[in-house]
Amino acid sequence: xxxxxTRQRPVRRAGLTRRKVLAGGVLTVGxxxxxxxxxxRAGGIRGARSVDPNxxxxxxxxxxxxxxxxxxxxxxxxxxxxxxxxxxxxxxxxIGVDKIKYVEGDTALTPDQGRTSGSNGIQRGGMQIRRAxxxxxxxxxxxxxxxxxxxxxxxVADGGMVRPKNxxxxxxxxxxxxxxxxxxxxxxxxxxxxxxxxxxxxxxxxSPDVPAKCTGSYTYMxxxxxxxxxxxxxxxxxxxxxxxxxxxxxxxxxxxxxxxxRIQDFLAIIADDEWTAxxxxxxxxxxxxxxxGLPAQDKLVATLRAKTDLTDEMLVSRGQPAGNxxxxxxxxxxxxxxxxxxxxxGPSCAxxxxxx
Numbered sequence: 001x002x003x004x005x006t007r008q009r010p011v012r013r014a015g016l017t018r019r020k021v022l023a024g025g026v027l028t029v030g031x032x033x034x035x036x037x038x039x040x041r042a043g044g045i046r047g048a049r050s051v052d053p054n055x056x057x058x059x060x061x062x063x064x065x066x067x068x069x070x071x072x073x074x075x076x077x078x079x080x081x082x083x084x085x086x087x088x089x090x091x092x093x094x095i096g097v098d099k100i101k102y103v104e105g106d107t108a109l110t111p112d113q114g115r116t117s118g119s120n121g122i123q124r125g126g127m128q129i130r131r132a133x134x135x136x137x138x139x140x141x142x143x144x145x146x147x148x149x150x151x152x153x154x155x156v157a158d159g160g161m162v163r164p165k166n167x168x169x170x171x172x173x174x175x176x177x178x179x180x181x182x183x184x185x186x187x188x189x190x191x192x193x194x195x196x197x198x199x200x201x202x203x204x205x206x207s208p209d210v211p212a213k214c215t216g217s218y219t220y221m222x223x224x225x226x227x228x229x230x231x232x233x234x235x236x237x238x239x240x241x242x243x244x245x246x247x248x249x250x251x252x253x254x255x256x257x258x259x260x261x262r263i264q265d266f267l268a269i270i271a272d273d274e275w276t277a278x279x280x281x282x283x284x285x286x287x288x289x290x291x292x293g294l295p296a297q298d299k300l301v302a303t304l305r306a307k308t309d310l311t312d313e314m315l316v317s318r319g320q321p322a323g324n325x326x327x328x329x330x331x332x333x334x335x336x337x338x339x340x341x342x343x344x345x346g347p348s349c350a351x352x353x354x355x356x
Contacts, residue, residue, distance in 0.1 A: 049071075049108075049109055051108075051109075051110065051111050051112065052111070053073075053111040053112065053113065053128065054185050054186055055184070055185060055186070056132050056135050056136050056139075056182040056184045056185070056186060057181045057182055057183065057184075058071065058110075058111045058132075059071055059072075059089075059111065059128065059129055059132035059133075060089070060093075060132055060133065060136050060182070061180045061181065062173045062174050062176075062177045062180040062181075063101070063174065063180060064174045064180070065174075066099060066160050066172060066173075066174065067099045067100065067101055067160075068089070068093060068095055068099060068100050068101070068160075068173070069100075069101040069102075069103060070085060070086065070089050070100050070101065070102050070103070070129065071103045071104075071109055071110045071111065072085050072102065072103070072104045072105075072110055072113070072125060072129065073104075073105070073110045073111045073112055073113030073114070073125065074104070074113050074116045074120075074121040074125035074126075075104050075105040075116050075121075076104060076121075076209070077116060079119070079121055079122075080207050081104070081116075081121050081122070081125075081126075082102055082104070082207060082208055082209060083097065083205050083206070083207045083208060084121075084122055084126065085102065085104075085125075085126060085129055086100045086102060087200040087201050087203070087205065088122075088126050088129055088130050088133070088201060089129050089130070089132075089133045090200050091130075091133075091193060091198055091199070091200045091201045092130055092133035092134045092136075092137055092192065092193055093133050093136060093137055093157060093173075094137065094156065094157035094158040094159065094160075095157075095159065095160045095173075096159075096160075096200075097200060097205060099160055111128075113125045113128060128186075130192065131186050131187075131188065131190065131192075132186055134187075134190040134191065134192050134193075135182075135184060135185075135186050135187040135190040136182055136184075137157045137190075138187065138190050138191065139182055139184055140157055140162050140173055140176050140177070141155050141156075141157060141162055143162075143176045143177070144162035144170075144171050144176055147171060147176070148164075148171070150164065154166070157173075158170075160172060160173055161173060162176065221349045221350065221351060222347075222349050224351050226351070226353065229351075230270055230271060230272055231270070231271055231272070231273060231274040231276075231277040232261070232268050232269060232270045232271070232277055233268060233269045233277045233278060233280070233281035234266075234267070234268045235267040235268060235269065235281055235284065235286065237265070237288050238288055238291070239288075239291030240291065240292075240294070241291060241292055242288040242289050242290070242291050243265055243288065243289040244262070244264070244265045244266075244267055244286060244287075244288060244289075245287040245288060245289055246286070246287040247260060247262055247267065247284070247285075247286045247287075248284070248285040248286070249284075251283055251284055251285040252269070252280045252283050252284050255271070255276055255279055255280045255283065256276075257271050257272035257273070257276050258270070258271040258272075258276050258277065258279075258280035259271070260284065267284075267286060269281045269284060300338075300339075301336050304339070
């Protein structure tokens with residue numbers, strides 16, 4: 001794993017170095033994703049937010065400038081979530097994707113929606129956002145109905161406002177929601193829009209990150225730099241389940257600027273530049289315990305089924321058996337889903353900022 005860590009360089013005092021300060025302090029790591037600037041850092045969001053996955057405000061906030069901010073715990077790894085999530089929320093809210101600000105993957109600002117893998121982002125995370133947007137739309141229409149003294153069925157959310165279906169003056173979202181917060185739980189029964197009326201979902205809208213990727217100007221995490229940043233390399237054990245027994249830190253004494261980080265069985269190198277971190281990681285001598293080995297391939301199914309956390313999942317159940325009839329045949333089958341690793345083909349990389 002490739003890792004960059006930033007830390008503020010303290011004022012030099014006798015006998016005190018920034019490495020000693022780091023070793024004796026508390027390390028807090030926050031993650032951000034390349035190509036996106038956290039609104040908190042940009043000044044758009046201050047203080048803590050709710051990250052309760054059952055609260056509307058966790059997913060959406062209404063801004064005074066006519067925009068809506070969408071918070072997603074799922075991250076775009078090339079599946080197009082940055083535009084797809086906007087389409088889902090915009091469809092239910094009745095607002096264009098150009099009016100939706102998108103925040104992804106910031107653990108201080110976004111809900112924990114579980115891992116991002118394959119179609120899991122839309123299949124699960126997108127449906128949570130859809131439900132939050134539908135709940136918000138129903139609340140906005142209800143508030144506007146009270147304000148206008150009309151039946152909610154006579155109103156529609158469109159263009160960032162709620163207005164009468166038959167025409168007339170509308171009310172902006174920001175004027176309906178004080179402070180931009182709904183203070184509501186997600187309503188599992190909130191009415192969803194009919195797919196036949198969709199104007200955003202299913203449309204081939206351009207992904208916002210593609211132009212920069214095509215022109216070579218996109219900032220990937222591996223290219224991200226911060227003042228005072230140092231570099232790190234995680235050292236993996238030689239086999240699954242191996243335990244770290246001993247580390248010979250003197251083995252990298254000839255590499256100035258490199259130091260060892262050990263937390264139980266976690267082992268890593270920190271250095272002032274990336275090349276030194278790479279060299280130190282390959283030079284450091286460490287002793288690991290013996291490996292117990294993988295299950296025998298001819299016993300793999302039985303081994304996996306013996307796991308205590310294994311569960312059976314019913315995917316389809318249709319109809320009822322007709323009962324015993326003359327000549328009737330009954331068939332059953334068991335299917336096995338083998339172990340699969342959705343591992344990346346490139347090196348993983350993260351930036352941790354200890355100043356936050």
